[in-house]
Amino acid sequence: MPYELFYWPGIQGRGEYIRLALEEAGADYIDVARRKGGEQRMMAMMKNRRLDPPPFAPPFLKANKLVIAQVANILFYLGARHGLAPKSEAGRLRLHQLQLTIADFVVEIHDTHHPLGPTLYYEDQRRQAVKRTDEFWKARVPKFLGYFEDIAARGDGPYLDGRRVSYVDLSIFQIVDGLRYAFPNRMKRFERKIPRLVALHHRVGTRPNIAAYLQSSRRIPFNADGIFRHYPALDR
């Protein structure tokens, strides 16, 4: 039975980290909400009181009888099954730890355009977004991406965890790709500080399954509704 991925149909968003893993793995999956009637089915699943527990929010993945929510949790499950994570407990925890750090960074990326919270429109918090974005690029991007650049520098293989690609590499690809889309000017200046992550982005993006996915209609283009948004006022 194919996996069923449930995520908002109009954006890459947090669902993209799962899509990239399923695509790299060559897994059979249905992106449910992008099909006719699929979004209604997703909303019904979230209200289904027979699910234990119902997901708090998309994305979630149905794998036979299991319904798993939270990006890092889904990747933890998929990684072990599709060779995108080490098999040992120590290796799985190590990779999961890195993914949770990426998840923390994704929250901060989102908050650049939503400093007053997810309940207000960007247009109602523009000034605060400028300030938060300045702090983000001054302190947080160097801290998070510097951390991953260091890990890449220590490694003995082409990927963060060694010789084999992992779901963390796919997520770093998405982070670099998204920051380039949202902040082209700032990112252009910053990239010289993270040469290894830039090389990793290229290495992941040219893997056959990922390259084919990026060319396909299954890859939703970046847009102004996702996590990564290009607002010229925030990209000086």
Added chain:
Amino acid sequence: MPYELFYWPGIQGRGEYIRLALEEAGADYIDVARRKGGEQRMMAMMKNRRLDPPPFAPPFLKANKLVIAQVANILFYLGARHGLAPKSEAGRLRLHQLQLTIADFVVEIHDTHHPLGPTLYYEDQRRQAVKRTDEFWKARVPKFLGYFEDIAARGDGPYLDGRRVSYVDLSIFQIVDGLRYAFPNRMKRFERKIPRLVALHHRVGTRPNIAAYLQSSRRIPFNADGIFRHYPALDR
């Protein structure tokens, strides 16, 4: 060998979710940074390039040779070993999913007093904090705590996952406790909407190991440096 917990010595913060689990389990552990020279040792661990990977931030736990960071990851590891989580894979993923949802809520709790990001002082973002806190109580607290109240309502035992206490119950205890400290007025009004979580808070707080811990000097009091901060301007 006792566990070694590494976390900032002056606050409950994110370390508290780990402390509560270790205390409930009756596990032998050392709160390293609260001992003489311990904070320096913690800082050295974070710069130790021989750790694979070094932690991005406290808390982290040393369990023999393993060094595990990220709160939910540490609880995932401890839960299985100390009867604070089910043994099945499905049960472990289910509980982890709930913990990751709590982690998302903790970020939003923190951001009430730091809407412009963690790099500026509260005093430099007071006005924005008022606005963000209003939105937080209007929309986010009802959404998050309503979700957990629903889960408590569905269950067939005194705890969220059934008959046995889990690390998620301990974290819900901390959330209720912290919101009461930080926002006594707002929380007093809100509690009638979450009677099951209030009862759960009492049930956890009176468990023998937890009650003893709360009375001890090992429990750091709430203060104005942690996640939960009492600023009267934010608690109207």
